[in-house]
Amino acid sequence: MVTVPRLDPVIHAPHRLHICSLLTPLDEAEFQMLREALGISDSALSKHIKQLEDAGYLRLRRATLNGRRRTWAQLTPTGRQAFAAHVDALTEIASLAHSSQ
Amino acid sequence: MAIFPDDPTPDEATRALTSIERMKQFGLSKGLYSRWFAAAVSSWSAAMAVATVYDGPLATWSVATLLIAGLVALGAWRHRVVARVRAVHGTAEALAIVVAAPLVMLGLGLFAAQAFDASRQWWIPSASGAVAGLVLFTVLELLRNSTRRRVTGRPS
Numbered sequence: 433m434v435t436v437p438r439l440d441p442v443i444h445a446p447h448r449l450h451i452c453s454l455l456t457p458l459d460e461a462e463f464q465m466l467r468e469a470l471g472i473s474d475s476a477l478s479k480h481i482k483q484l485e486d487a488g489y490l491r492l493r494r495a496t497l498n499g500r501r502r503t504w505a506q507l508t509p510t511g512r513q514a515f516a517a518h519v520d521a522l523t524e525i526a527s528l529a530h531s532s533q
Numbered sequence: 534m535a536i537f538p539d540d541p542t543p544d545e546a547t548r549a550l551t552s553i554e555r556m557k558q559f560g561l562s563k564g565l566y567s568r569w570f571a572a573a574v575s576s577w578s579a580a581m582a583v584a585t586v587y588d589g590p591l592a593t594w595s596v597a598t599l600l601i602a603g604l605v606a607l608g609a610w611r612h613r614v615v616a617r618v619r620a621v622h623g624t625a626e627a628l629a630i631v632v633a634a635p636l637v638m639l640g641l642g643l644f645a646a647q648a649f650d651a652s653r654q655w656w657i658p659s660a661s662g663a664v665a666g667l668v669l670f671t672v673l674e675l676l677r678n679s680t681r682r683r684v685t686g687r688p689s
Contacts (some may be wrong), residue, residue, distance in 0.1 A: 439540065439541075446552075449549065449552070450552065450556050453552070453554075453555075453556035453557050453560070454552040454556045454557070454559065454560040455560065455619060456560065456562045457564065457619060457620065457684040457685060458558055458560050458561075458563075458564045458616050458617060458618055458619060459564075459617040459619045459620065460616070460617050461560065461563070461564070461615065461617075462614075462615040462616065463618040464615065464617035465563055465616055469559060469560075469563075471557070471618050475557060477534055485563075496559065497611065497612065498612070500612075519550070519553060520551050522541070522546045522549050522553075523550060525541060525542075525546035526543050526546040526547040526550055527543075528543040533579050
């Protein structure tokens with residue numbers, strides 16, 4: 433019996449999956465950009481970010497530029513590792529479709 | 534094969550992978566400078582090279598105006614940055630970009646200035662500007678493509 437690698441429940445939720453996908457090629461991204469890309473409210477995004485932060489997958493950085501306060505989000509090394517493992521698991525599951533055909 | 538009740542079906546997993554790829558591309562498009570940005574920076578340096586090599590009566594004013602315009606544009610651009618792409622280049626490549634590229638541009642400028650002083654040919658400042666702009670645009674495009682390829686495994 434082959435064991436399917438388990439999907440990470442923290443990452444698996446669609447919005448959190450999108451947050452991680454967006455942040456993967458980036459060093460960091462601004463909170464507003466994430467909100468616009470996902471098309472969700474500030475509070476909903478904060479909730480998802482908090483869950484990723486609590487899991488140690490994401491960290492926030494607050495900075496001020498010319499008096500304007502901006503919040504930046506970035507994946508931690510643990511978050512990158514967990515996301516890569518999650519994508520591997522999805523890839524393996526998706527490959528079942530090809531092997532069953 | 535163990536299929537857990539909460540696991541997605543192969544079709545759902547395929548759809549999830551597609552959306553992951555789409556979001557990655559979107560993130561990259563926000564974090565990586567565009568071809569238009571590369572063209573704008575190259576045009577600015579071409580104009581700077583022409584104004585520096587051509588030491589006519591308005592050359593100093595032209596250089597000063599271009600410098601101020603460049604600084605204003607840089608300030609405006611910093612406000613518009615909403616994502617920063619991951620650094621994927623090694624130390625050797627970073628040194629080549631930060632040290633070698635400006636040195637080549639400086640060498641080109643000095644050579645063109647001397648040639649213009651000696652011959653007063655009108656085309657020398659324009660040619661040096663064109664070369665500087667093209668060299669910078671090529672470097673920026675190569676850098677953009679290699680960053681995109683290394684981050685996502687795809688050329689632009």
